[in-house]
Amino acid sequence: MRISSHPILKFNRDKELSFIFDGRKLVGYEGETIAAALHANNIKVLGHSSVKHRPRGFYCAIGNCTSCNMIVNDEPNVRTCITLLEDGMVVKTQSNKGELK
């Protein structure tokens, strides 16, 4: 669900990046956040709440609310709405509070 033409804005999609989401290989673009790339791939559920296991998506998209927390390259509690996508990233839905190693 990417915007293909826009009356005011142009989007730079020069460099394709591939990443893994819960075992699936997906494609995004350089310069976009993990949450935006997932959303563009129609993925809205980024995790589950830790007690009642209700599905979680992003809410604020600017790093305020932690609703978009995911496990990125084995690190839990990454705010994916302000973390840029990188080539080869491994992204997983998170369903607990994360553990200290």
Place this chain on the structure above:
Amino acid sequence: MKHYDVVVVGAGPAGMACAINATKHGLTVLLVERDDFLGGQLIKQTHMFFGSEKQYAKTRGIDIATILKKELLKQDHVDIMLDTSALAIYDDKVITLLNHHDYIKVKANAIVVATGASEKVLAFPNNDLPGIYGAGAVQTLMNVHGVKPGKSVVMVGAGNIGLIVSYQLLQAGVDVKAVVEASDSIGGYLVHAQKLRRLGVPILTNHSVKEAHGATALEELIIWKLDENFSGIAGTEKRIETDTCCLSVGLKPSSEMLRQAGAEMTYVRSLGGYVPYINQNHETTVNNLFVCGDVSGIEEASSAMVEGFIVGLTLANRFKNVPNFSVLMTDLKTQLKDLRAGETGEHIMKGIKQIMRGDHHA
């Protein structure tokens, strides 16, 4: 540990303006921003601003960000750290920062908190379903990343943000099914409302969301009519099939860091939530801890910018002498006063009076 005259937290319009003015007059400044770009929420504002020429009226927010950025990058004594979250402020004016995996300590003579605001939420059953987003979040997704939030949207709230984002959703090719507003009138400018109406978007006043449904993400929204006490009226429910709902029910200052730093705070409804007591130079009850922009009361980007310039100038004059200080300051104060003319401004001024402390506190 690095030492700066001023550390500014947040590179939105207020923080950037503050950094520009402080460093222009000879101070060393560190500007810290959690995102990987400068400009804060300006970078998703594709509409033209009101206000006067000095605050770049008739310019799109996104272009104002570019103007400020150019001005900032011209300065010699400013360091900028992007992708960096400020964690805490300590009594000795040490501020701790997190940049990816690096924990950094910096010392400052003064700290300016310009952390802006965050979107409020509306309570209704299943309001946590994915697909229910803040209106500003959807604006970021669309205007910064070029991604649509879904096929169709119901917008909750007919203030300026709700109306503007609805229009931008249409521009992006998303079907806006309705704008729902709990009060009996449209809060935003009528020009924005008319644009939507001409495109066939119904604006339903005295309506709100009763509940949301969906298996793993939003599928349908039940809205209903409200009585004069804002309670839903049974029997007036309408079902709207939609995969996205935007909540545009106001902003609250992101002022947590100020409380942590020990600033005295109070709740002021007209300013959006908990805000610090300040003096006329925007200094909090903690010596050399300043605020500018939405963090000390929800307003517009234009006033945030002017507040930033005021704080930057105040600091410059405190640590170095600015020769034409009073002329510059008078001009800025006049700009701020002009921006706060009118009904909304009066409302805000009333709120500001509640947090203004006399200079004897300082």
